[in-house]
Structure formats: C-alpha cells, structure tokens
Amino acid sequence: MTFVNRESEIQSLLDRMESNKAELVIVYGRRRIGKTELLRKAFKKEKAVYFVADLGADQDQRRRFSETLNLLYPNPLLQTEIPPQWESLLRYIIELGGKERVILMMDEFPYLCSSHPALPSILQRIWDDVGKDSKLYLILSGSLVSFMEREILGHKSPLYGRRTGQLLLNPLPLYALKEFFPGYSPEDRISAYAILGGVPAYLIQFSDKLSLNQNIEKQILNPTAFLHDEVRFILMEELRDPKHYLSVLQSIAFGNTRMNDIVQRTGIERGPVSKYLSVLQDLRLIEREVPVTEKHPEKSRKGIYRLSDHFFRFWFRFILPYKSRLAEDGGRKILEKEILPHLDNFIGQVFDKICVEIFQHRVKEGKIKLTYESVGRWWSGNEEIDLVAVEGDHPIFAAECKWSKKPVGIDVLRDLQRKVSLITPGGRVADLRLGLFSRSGFTKEVEALGKRGEVDLIDIRKIGMKND
Structure with a gap:
C-alpha cells in the first residue's frame, strides 16, 4: 500500500519506545483507514509481536496468539496442544518485559473481546499487578470506533485510566x-x-x-x-x-x-x-x-x-x-x-466541506492570517453561507464556495455581503472578512477587489502550485 502523510503518527509511536517504561497505547479508526499498515511501518525495524485477531472462537484465538508469540519468544508454555489461558499468556509476555523492551501489538482487539468478554478485566488486573512496572509496550488496535471509545477508553471500561496514550487515525486530508x-x-x-x-x-x-x-x-x-x-x-x-x-x-x-x-x-x-x-x-x-x-x-x-x-x-x-x-x-x-x-x-454538494479543509490549511500556512475556534456552514430558513469561521461568539470570516465552470462574479460577492448581516450582531459586518472559493477563477471586477484586499480569493486550480 502507498503510505503517505502519517509521519507524525509514526513518530508519536516511536517516541514512546524511548521511555523504557510500561506503555499502553490505544490505536483506533474506521476500517480501511490504514491502522495495520501504520503499525507495521512504525515497528518494521523492531523486534515486535504483531497479532491480528479474527472472529474465531476463543481457544482458536489463543492458539494463534501462542504460535505468533512463540516465533519470537519460544517457550514450551506456548507449544501445548491446548493453548494457555489469557492470564498465563499475558503474564508470560509481561515477565519478558521485566528484562527488556517488549512490543506487543494486538490488532482488531474488539474481536478478542467478542470471543472472550472478560479479557479487558483480565488485562486490567494483570496490568495493575505487574504490567505497569514492566518495560512492555502494549498497543491495542481496533476498527470498531464506538467499541474502542466505550469499552476501552470509556470511564466504565476496566482499562480506564491505564492507557498512557491514544491515537485516533482519521482519513487523509485533501493535500x-x-x-x-x-x-x-x-x-x-x-x-x-x-x-x-x-x-x-x-x-x-x-x-x-x-x-x-x-x-x-x-x-x-x-x-x-x-x-x-x-x-x-x-x-x-x-x-x-x-x-x-x-x-x-x-x-x-x-x-x-x-x-x-x-x-x-x-x-x-x-x-x-x-x-x-x-x-x-x-x-x-x-x-x-x-x-x-x-x-x-x-x-x-x-x-x-x-x-x-x-x-x-x-x-x-x-x-x-x-x-x-x-x-x-x-x-x-x-x-x-x-x-x-x-x-x-x-x-x-461536498465542495463546502472540502473548502473547509482548504481554509484550515491556508490558515495553518499563514496564507489567511486569522485565529478561529470553529468553522463550518451556516443556514437559517432558506438562507445559507457555505463557510463561516467563528471566534468566541463572533463570526470573523465568511465565504461562498462555487464548483462552477463559470468564473465567480460580483453578484455572488454582493449576495454574500447581504447574507453576512444575518449572522453578525446588529448587522455589523465591518470586522468580518469575506472570501470566495472558485473552481474556475473570478471575473476581472472581483479580481480587482481581491487585489485591493476587500475579499480573499481562493482559486482551487492554483492550490499546491508554486505561486499559491
């Protein structure tokens, strides 16, 4: 798989390697988002146990886990016909972590909990007993976001308060x-x-x-x-x-x-x-x-x-x-x-959402100089503005986003000027900046206003170009 734009996530995982203390990190995100690839990429140069759970029965899961563990840390305990219980398996790997840095990644952890619902409680008990004082680096990963947030990160979870970090993997941005x-x-x-x-x-x-x-x-x-x-x-x-x-x-x-x-x-x-x-x-x-x-x-x-x-x-x-x-x-x-x-x-119909990403990126890069708390659409009745940035209770930036094959003209700007009076207290718009996002550029009249600083113009055809 092509692997891009996850450098900060990889670095955050690797930084914890240096702590030389117990780490319990939760990695989660929707299916196909790249969690497995992220974990493999991050620890490809390390001696790491990587186990992917499935929908199998508990004894089958424990057998496969034992076989995976035995490849890197051979032990007769792991070679029995009937695999050990989870408590024995986890205590064994934590015992290894008492002597050296041991990395254990348990991917699709919700599947393990489905076949053995008591597993989070068993892990909590062992972690409190010996895990927290070891050098084990344990990563629990899962695609069922609601399960991970409720049963692993939630305050009612047995593991609540034990994690040392968490990483929610989101879709890649436009850029x-x-x-x-x-x-x-x-x-x-x-x-x-x-x-x-x-x-x-x-x-x-x-x-x-x-x-x-x-x-x-x-x-x-x-x-x-x-x-x-x-x-x-x-x-x-x-x-x-x-x-x-x-x-x-x-x-x-x-x-x-x-x-x-x-x-x-x-x-x-x-x-x-x-x-x-x-x-x-x-x-x-x-x-x-x-x-x-x-x-x-x-x-x-x-x-x-x-x-x-x-x-x-x-x-x-x-x-x-x-x-x-x-x-x-x-x-x-x-x-x-x-x-x-x-x-x-x-x-x-989704261009407004895409323009929010473009706006956030341009603010981050300093191409639009302002600070804001939230950004999104505004509507009331039949009136709508595609993009509004808010600081406190005050809108500070408003823009229209046009995915049209025609250049955006002065009529769009005038209509935006009319609508912003609806979202500002008392209709005061003097401190509110205006913007236009366009697929096909702008008319000369609008470009002239842009050059005078009366409106921010974002031509998406130039995004990512040298002069952008």
Missing part, C-alpha cells in the same frame, strides 16, 4: 492526494477526493495514468473491482442486519438530511430510524451537522445528517441504485447516462 496523484491537476485531485475521500485503501485503487472517468469505470463500476461492493461488505462486517441501515444511508445520500425526511423516504418508523442514525454516527459513517454559530449544538433543532465518508456517498448515489442495470448495460453506459451528467452537482 495528501498530491502524493497519490502527482499527475492530476488540483481540480482533478479535488474531484477524486470528492469521490473516494481520504481512505488510503480506496485512494490506491485509482491511478493518475488514467482519467477520472476511466478510473470510475474500471475501479468502481466493474463488478470484479475491489471498490464495487466495498460499502456492502463493510456494512455486513460492522452490522448484524444491514438492510435498514442501507435504506437510511441511501436516503441521506439522495438529500434527505432531516429526521422527518428520512422517515418518510425509508418508510421506517421514527424510533428505529433514531437508533440507526445513532449507530451510524458511532461508526463514523454519518455526522450530525448544525449551523456553526449554534451555541448549544447538541440541543439545536436545526441538525441535519450528512454522510461523512465521500466514497459511501458516491456508492449510495451512483452504484446501489443501478446495480441491476450495471449487469445488463455495462459500466460505460451507466457512467455516460447516470453518472457524468450529475457528477458536477455531486461534487458541488
């Missing part, structure tokens, strides 16, 4: 795509990002030797391609009965973002829909969004639901609805008739 697709223009990289998101396992399926259209046809629409049924496989792995979740996700993908709309579209009653939405949030597949200016987001009645994963959104919008037709008509016809005519609109 990392330059390393995946150096041959693409900034516009094509944004399009690829809107389709695939920042999951490394998805990004490596595309090649910048092919056009975006060719990649979609070859790597998504092709029934034998890895990405073709990826979403269904993920949901089957994470959920016992995914059919209702599929309905809810597809409803959101088609623009039904409020509870009542989802209920009406799916035909599922409000109570179960509420439960499905909660589970999907735990899995990091959807997010509840409120206007960025809301003071109490958790209580806001303006909340809407959006798919947080770009590829899931693409799959539910363009693959699932045409599954049967794909078998009959083939990928080329579906691409030309059902995808390409709507692709710009599809990208435009």
